[in-house]
Amino acid sequence: xxxxxxxxxxxxxxxxxxxxxxxxxxxxxxxxxxxxxxxxxxxxxxxxxxxxxxxxxxxxxxxxxxxxxxxxxxxxxxxxxxxxxxxxxxxxxxxxxxxxxxxxxxxxxxxxxxxxxxxxxxxxxxxxxxxxxxxxxxxxxxxxxxxxxxxxxxxxxxxxxxxxxxxxxxxxxxxxxxxxxxxxxxxxxxxxxxxxxxxxxxxxxxxxxxxxxxxxxxxxxxxxxxxxxxxxxxxxxxxxxxxxxxxxxxxxxxxxxxxxxxxxxxxxxxxxxxxxxxxxxxxxxxxxxxxxxxxxxxxxxxxxxxxxxxxxxxxxxxxxxxxxxxxxxxxxxxxxxxxxxxxxxxxxxxxx
Amino acid sequence: xxxxxxxxxxxxxxxxxxxxxxxxxxxxxxxxxxxxxxxxxxxxxxxxxxxxxxxxxxxxxxxxxxxxxxxxxxxxxxxxxxxxxxxxxxxxxxxxxxxxxxxxxxxxxxxxxxxxxxxxxxxxxxxxxxxxxxxxxxxxxxxxxxxxxxxxxxxxxxxxxxxxxxxxxxxxxxxxxxxxxxxxxxxxxxxxxxxxxxxxxxxxxxxxxxxxxxxxxxxxxxxxxxxxxxxxxxxxxxxxxxxxxxxxxxxxxxxxxxxxxxxxxxxxxxxxxxxxxxxxxxxxxxxxxxxxxxxxxxxxxxxxxxxxxxxxxxxxxxxxxxxxxxxxxxxxxxxxxxxxxxxxxxxxxxxxxxxxxxxxxxxxxxxxxxx
Numbered sequence: 248x249x250x251x252x253x254x255x256x257x258x259x260x261x262x263x264x265x266x267x268x269x270x271x272x273x274x275x276x277x278x279x280x281x282x283x284x285x286x287x288x289x290x291x292x293x294x295x296x297x298x299x300x301x302x303x304x305x306x307x308x309x310x311x312x313x314x315x316x317x318x319x320x321x322x323x324x325x326x327x328x329x330x331x332x333x334x335x336x337x338x339x340x341x342x343x344x345x346x347x348x349x350x351x352x353x354x355x356x357x358x359x360x361x362x363x364x365x366x367x368x369x370x371x372x373x374x375x376x377x378x379x380x381x382x383x384x385x386x387x388x389x390x391x392x393x394x395x396x397x398x399x400x401x402x403x404x405x406x407x408x409x410x411x412x413x414x415x416x417x418x419x420x421x422x423x424x425x426x427x428x429x430x431x432x433x434x435x436x437x438x439x440x441x442x443x444x445x446x447x448x449x450x451x452x453x454x455x456x457x458x459x460x461x462x463x464x465x466x467x468x469x470x471x472x473x474x475x476x477x478x479x480x481x482x483x484x485x486x487x488x489x490x491x492x493x494x495x496x497x498x499x500x501x502x503x504x505x506x507x508x509x510x511x512x513x514x515x516x517x518x519x520x521x522x523x524x525x526x527x528x529x530x531x532x533x534x535x536x537x538x539x540x541x542x543x544x545x546x547x548x549x550x551x552x553x554x555x556x557x558x559x560x561x562x563x564x565x566x567x568x569x570x571x572x573x574x575x576x577x578x579x580x581x582x583x584x585x586x587x588x589x590x591x592x593x594x595x596x597x598x599x
Numbered sequence: 600x601x602x603x604x605x606x607x608x609x610x611x612x613x614x615x616x617x618x619x620x621x622x623x624x625x626x627x628x629x630x631x632x633x634x635x636x637x638x639x640x641x642x643x644x645x646x647x648x649x650x651x652x653x654x655x656x657x658x659x660x661x662x663x664x665x666x667x668x669x670x671x672x673x674x675x676x677x678x679x680x681x682x683x684x685x686x687x688x689x690x691x692x693x694x695x696x697x698x699x700x701x702x703x704x705x706x707x708x709x710x711x712x713x714x715x716x717x718x719x720x721x722x723x724x725x726x727x728x729x730x731x732x733x734x735x736x737x738x739x740x741x742x743x744x745x746x747x748x749x750x751x752x753x754x755x756x757x758x759x760x761x762x763x764x765x766x767x768x769x770x771x772x773x774x775x776x777x778x779x780x781x782x783x784x785x786x787x788x789x790x791x792x793x794x795x796x797x798x799x800x801x802x803x804x805x806x807x808x809x810x811x812x813x814x815x816x817x818x819x820x821x822x823x824x825x826x827x828x829x830x831x832x833x834x835x836x837x838x839x840x841x842x843x844x845x846x847x848x849x850x851x852x853x854x855x856x857x858x859x860x861x862x863x864x865x866x867x868x869x870x871x872x873x874x875x876x877x878x879x880x881x882x883x884x885x886x887x888x889x890x891x892x893x894x895x896x897x898x899x900x901x902x903x904x905x906x907x908x909x910x911x912x913x914x915x916x917x918x919x920x921x922x923x924x925x926x927x928x929x930x931x932x933x934x935x936x937x938x939x940x941x942x943x944x945x946x947x948x949x950x951x952x953x954x955x956x957x958x959x960x961x962x963x964x965x966x967x968x969x970x
Contacts, residue, residue, distance in 0.1 A: 344817055346791060420838060445784040445841040447824055531789040531825035542784060542824045553827060557685065557791045 322571040329564030337568070341533050343550065345565035346558065353565050355547065355572050357533035361450065362546040362573070365525065366518035368454035368539060369461060374511055376458075377465035382495060384466075385473040397470065404463035412527035415456035416448070420528075423452045427540040442541035448530040450544040456528050457521055461514035468513065472506030473499055505588045512584030519577055522548040547573040644669070647932035648676030649925060655681075655689020655702030658793050659730040659913040661849060662946040663702060666937050669945055677929055686793060693916055694718050699926050700934075701916040702730075704793040706887075706894045715916065722920025722970075725892040727962050729937055730913040731952040733876035734798055735851035735858040738843040739836050740764055742779050747772045749862035750805035750899075750908075756843060757785050757802070758810060759822045764841060772862065779841075786832050786844035789825035791816040797911040798845045804899040805864070805908065847911075848876075849950020863908045864900040873952035875907035881955035882906065891919055891965045893958070910952070920970050931969050938963040 330337045333345075333353060340354025380400065384393045427446035434440045442449075476499045484494040500507075525546050531553055532543035551566045558566060653663075660683035667679045684692070686703040693701035694714045706726050707715050715724030736753060738746055743764070748756075752768050755761040761768050765778040788795045799814035812819040824842075826832045829850040836844050836856060843859075848871060851858055860868040869875050882901040887894040899908050915934065922930060936942045943953035954962065 342819075344815075344819065346817060347815065424839075444782050445839045447784065447835070447839045447842075530823075531827075532821075532823060534822075543822070553789050 319574065322567060322574055325564050326568035326571040329561065329568045332561060333565070341535055343533055343554070343565075345562040351561050351565075355569050357535050358545055358547045358550055358569055359572060359576070360535045361529070361544045362519060362548070362576070364539065365450055365454050365457060365529075365544070365546055366515055368450065369457035369518050370511065370515060372455065372458040373461045373465060373514060377462055377510075377514075378469055378507070380462075380466045381469040381473055382499070384470050386491065386495060386499070397467070400463045400466050403459075404467070408460060408521060408524040409527075411456055411460055412524035415452060415524060415528040419456060420447070420452060423449075423455060427451060430540060438537045439539050441538045445542075446540055447542050448528055448544075449542055450529065450539040453525045453529040453544060453546075454539070456524050457518050460521060460524060461517050464517055465510045465514040468510030469503065469507050472503040472510065475506070476502045508584065508587050512580065512587075515580055515584075516577060519573065519580065520548055521546075522552045525549040526552040644673045644936045645932055646674035646677065647928040648674065649678070649929040651677070651679040651699050651926055651929050651933060652697070653679070653681045653689075653700045653702065653915075654684045654692050654698050655916075656686045656704045656793065656913050657683040658686075658704050658732050658847065658911060659702045659951075661949045662730045662732075662951050663937075665945055665949050666933070666942055669942070670933055670936055677933070679929070679933060690715075690916065693724070699917075699923070699930055702913060703916050704797075704911065704913050706914065707916060712888070719918035720921040722918055723888060723892065724916055725889070725919045725965070726887060726894050726914040726916055727934070727938070727965060728880075728893055728895050728912050728954065728958060729915045729934075729962065730946065731873075731876055731880050731954055732911040732913060732950075733848045733871055733873075733907060733952050734794060734801075734845050734909045734911060735848050735856070735871050736843065736845055736861060736909070737833070737836055737851050737856035737858055739840060739857065740779065740781060740842075741840050742777070744857070745773075745776070746857070746859040747862065747868040748859045750802065751809045753861075754802045754806035754809035756783055757787070757823075758812070758820050759785070760809065772868075781841035784839050784842040785820075785823035786835050786839075786842055787818040787820070787823055787825055788829075788832060789818075789827050792828075793911065794829065794845065794847055798909065801899045801909045845909075847950065848952070852950050861908060863903075863906050865902050865904050865906070867904065869905060869907045871907050873947050875905055876910045876952035877955040878903045878906035879908055879910050880912065880952075881957050883912075883958075885958075885961070889919075891968065893961060893965065895958070917969065919965075919968070922969060927970065931966060934966045934969070935963065938966055 329345075332351060333340075334350050335352035335354055337354055339356050340352060341357035343353045343358075345351045345353045380396075384397055384400075388396060424446045427440075427442075427449065428444065430440040431443060431446075435443070480498040480502065481494055484498045485491075489497060526549040529545055529549055530543035531545050531549070533545055534541065534543035536543075547569045551570060554562065555566055660681065663681045667681060670679060671677055681702065683702075686701075686705060689698060689701035690703055690707060690711060692698035694711065696718055703726075707724065712724065716722075718724065736748060740746075748769070749772050752761070752772050755768055762783055764781045764783060770776075770778060793816065795818050796814055796816045799810070799812065799818075802810040803814045818825065824835060824839075826835045829846045832844045832846050833850045833854040833856060836842050836846075837854065846856070850856075851871075858871050860870050862868050879897065879899075879901055880895065882903045883895040883897045885893050885895055894914075895912050897910060897912065901908065915937075917930065917934070937946075938954075938959060940953075940959070943959060947953055953959075
């Protein structure tokens with residue numbers, strides 16, 4: 248049974264961490280020889296580096312919880328009074344007029360719709376391409392090319408989102424506009440491409456920019472996952488007469504599936520929270536329509552970026568309330584990702 | 600290692616180039632800011648020295664910046680700072696006493712007027728109309744070089760009731776013109792702005808039947824494309840055939856946008872010029888708490904021949920009496936310049952319209968009585 252070194256080491260690591268618990272703790276005195284024959288090892292001290300480090304790492308672990316709880320509390324405290332003062336239904340109203348002095352009305356319907364649709368379209372484009380790139384880098388490209396290509400992909404992840412936004416608004420705009428016209432011409436019977444122009448800053452433009460932004464994340468994670476495939480499995484598949492594609496389908500993809508799901512979920516997290524690139528490339532109108540090439544569209548994060556500057560007190564609280572909704576959405580996404588990975592945990596060592 | 604280093608360099612260069620290029624296309628250079636009204640301006644300025652702090656409206660920021668430049672070029676001892684923080688913030692700063700005067704697109708609200716008066720101790724806070732900013736209705740339709748629109752047609756377009764350029768409503772305003780069947784894309788502001796407020800005020804006053812969304816700083820009609828700031832709107836217009844938008848005049852000029860002639864209540868289609876916009880201001884009613892408080896009520900339906908109806912007036916809010924003795928001399932001297940013909944002419948270079956003489960002389964005489 249030859250496991251990959253990665254999975255093997257994960258197993259032993261788990262075993263090591265599980266071991267000390269059942270063994271009786273050695274007495275604090277140094278004189279007695281500890282169990283296991285480690286004669287030269289010092290005994291446990293009350294205030295040694297051991298306990299200090301343990302306290303430090305426990306505190307770091309707790310910090311995560313404290314931060315999450317603090318953010319959730321802040322959002323709740325600010326959002327609840329705002330939602331109370333809303334004259335329209337917060338969940339179903341689609342426009343955003345919280346600054347109206349007499350009749351403040353706002354709702355997240357269009358924003359949630361835009362956030363979800365943008366992310367779905369972006370992932371639909373990005374995931375197949377990313378998997379393709381990752382497979383190419385791990386199984387097809389010559390090693391030297393793969394190294395430099397992989398480096399370029401990582402470089403793409405380092406480009407700040409404002410640059411993607413400006414590029415999308417000022418350059419990528421034109422090809423997408425023409426592409427939208429082409430889509431409508433040949434596929435106009437599909438409601439997705441129903442708009443008959445003029446084309447411009449649409450959900451399609453925002454999603455494509457977003458797809459380029461999540462591409463490096465999904466690619467580099469799935470590349471790592473595919474690299475972990477046990478060489479024995481691959482060679483066995485090839486030895487049984489599988490072609491390279493069949494080998495990938497039978498050995499690489501099933502082995503990497505949980506990791507793949509994890510990487511897609513990370514990409515989705517990025518897509519849901521992406522702010523400034525979408526603030527620049529979406530039409531910023533509150534629109535609920537199946538048509539993705541129509542002008543308009545807005546997401547929760549982009550709306551916060553666009554409106555926070557001149558918002559009144561109510562407006563600011565309303566934006567924070569929308570932030571709470573986004574927080575909830577990402578929570579649901581992450582929990583369901585965990586659930587999927589947990590169900591398939593037999594495939595993986597430590598990726599979950 | 601070597602490869603990586605080169606890659607980083609290449610990446611940095613690429614990023615920098617992209618960022619710079621993106622900035623480049625968006626730059627909005629106001630025409631002729633460099634050549635401020637040197638000699639003509641200097642003659643109208645009688646120098647005072649000191650330090651003046653002001654803030655407020657972004658709509659008049661370019662004009663005030665131009666005036667400050669003129670003034671400080673002529674007078675070395677003067678230090679004038681105007682922060683474009685928005686009308687509301689400017690009013691609050693004036694009331695709190697941190698601004699010597701405030702630039703504001705709207706008069707002090709009834710609730711704020713007593714606070715302003717209290718800040719001035721011995722005299723009331725008054726409004727001086729100083730900057731006239733016409734709004735242009737700009738369009739980008741290939742094959743159309745001249746366009747005339749009446750208020751109800753504009754309202755129908757921006758409300759989404761008219762959706763193609765060859766709609767009978769548009770054709771009726773443009774007899775004899777050939778209009779394409781292109782779809783209309785309306786562009787409006789995504790941020791809250793005085794420009795939107797004034798434009799929708801005009802639509803509410805002149806096309807009540809077709810414009811049912813009222814006036815507000817936030818755009819309330821459905822559809823279209825939303826852009827941040829005047830420059831965002833102007834930039835977006837250049838990119839989409841069939842689009843129409845409203846921007847401040849200076850941005851229309853700086854971006855070489857085609858401006859529609861607007862039908863006024865006198866039945867003419869008027870091209871946007873400083874003089875035509877001034878006629879609407881001249882026909883505005885002045886009213887306020889006192890004779891020196893020059894709050895203007897614009898009549899968007901003025902019957903004045905040759906008047907361009909879509910205009911914005913921006914005020915300076917000052918203390919009539921009770922100014923701090925440290926700043927009074929400079930305040931009077933600076934406002935005297937801005938209300939002079941030379942000052943108003945200087946503002947036209949950055950896209951504003953001059954105050955008509957009937958209003959300007961009133962403002963100038965009020966400035967001379969400040970104490």
